[in-house]
Amino acid sequence: MTATTKTAPDSSGVVPFAARAPILSLKNIDKVFGRDVVALKGMSLDIRNGDFISLLGPSGCGKSTALRLIADLIHPTSGSIRWQVDKTPGALSVVFQEPSLMPWATVADNVWLPFRLQGKSRASVAGDIAEALELVGLENFHDAYPRELSGGMKMRVSIARALVTHPRIILMDEPFAALDEITRFKLNNDLLELKSKIGCTVVFVTHSVFESVFLSDRIVVMAARPGRVIHELHVNEPYPRSEEFRTSSEYVAHCRATSDALRDAMEEHI
Ligand SMILES: Nc1ncnc2c1ncn2[C@@H]1O[C@H](COP(=O)(O)OP(=O)(O)OP(=O)(O)O)[C@@H](O)[C@H]1O
Numbered sequence: 001m002t003a004t005t006k007t008a009p010d011s012s013g014v015v016p017f018a019a020r021a022p023i024l025s026l027k028n029i030d031k032v033f034g035r036d037v038v039a040l041k042g043m044s045l046d047i048r049n050g051d052f053i054s055l056l057g058p059s060g061c062g063k064s065t066a067l068r069l070i071a072d073l074i075h076p077t078s079g080s081i082r083w084q085v086d087k088t089p090g091a092l093s094v095v096f097q098e099p100s101l102m103p104w105a106t107v108a109d110n111v112w113l114p115f116r117l118q119g120k121s122r123a124s125v126a127g128d129i130a131e132a133l134e135l136v137g138l139e140n141f142h143d144a145y146p147r148e149l150s151g152g153m154k155m156r157v158s159i160a161r162a163l164v165t166h167p168r169i170i171l172m173d174e175p176f177a178a179l180d181e182i183t184r185f186k187l188n189n190d191l192l193e194l195k196s197k198i199g200c201t202v203v204f205v206t207h208s209v210f211e212s213v214f215l216s217d218r219i220v221v222m223a224a225r226p227g228r229v230i231h232e233l234h235v236n237e238p239y240p241r242s243e244e245f246r247t248s249s250e251y252v253a254h255c256r257a258t259s260d261a262l263r264d265a266m267e268e269h270i
Helices: 063-070 107-117 123-135 151-163 181-198 209-215 249-267
Strands: 004-007 022-033 037-048 052-056 078-083 092-095 169-173 201-206 218-223 228-234
Touching: 022 063, 037 063, 037 201, 037 228, 052 063, 052 209, 063 169, 063 201, 092 151, 107 123, 107 151, 123 151, 123 181, 151 181, 181 209, 201 209, 209 249, 218 249, 228 249
Parallel strands: 004 228, 052 201, 052 218, 092 169, 169 201
Antiparallel strands: 022 037, 022 078, 218 228
């Protein structure tokens, strides 16, 4: 099957996809590990300013590989990845499933890390650190240590660390998968609020149809063996999205369409 675009009914308030300026483009990417593990085949994706893109698909379809390629942590076997805007230091940041905080450092020192790696003193970026912690609701925890925080709070620190450099793109690899459902819902809501405040672009890896529909305006559905894009769905529903959206008929319709696309992905083998 070739990649298709499924477009959900239009609603007001969402910037049309075609009107968004491109930030980064993947063109016809192949990624082969070793001799014959084809993790990605012919993947193309335009990431545009303000997108919230979810990469959704079965285990092994190459979601994390795509994210690592975008983050420049690994390189494509063939194809190209091009920034369409200037890539300044801190223009891209990554949030992983594990918060991976330094246990010996305070919350504020953990958030300082990306600047520290750029050689900037903590004093010179104190305002940015305070702002990032306030954005994730941890303004009273500057001096706490990771061991004093819940799982959800640790993930908030990890998100603050990703935000602190004011990135153009935030890549998130199943950041909430290890959290309980209530914390996950809360962080989903907070992430959308955060995005509307700072206007960043997000690429989010998930296994969850429900999470992808709630958060995204573009859902890229991938199939495995070899990893590739088989559908792109647009969730043209306005932000902010509230708890009411989770129980609306529109949400249910998008979840059904996304489940159908995921079923295609599970059945696809070249
Ligand atoms: N460093 C590596 N060396 C060899 N094979 C790899 C490597 N990284 C990924 N792969 C393989 O590439 C394929 C895609 O892996 P990837 O982790 O990107 O999938 P995924 O969709 O993120 O899976 P999951 O949902 O289980 O995390 C898999 O077959 C995986 O085993």
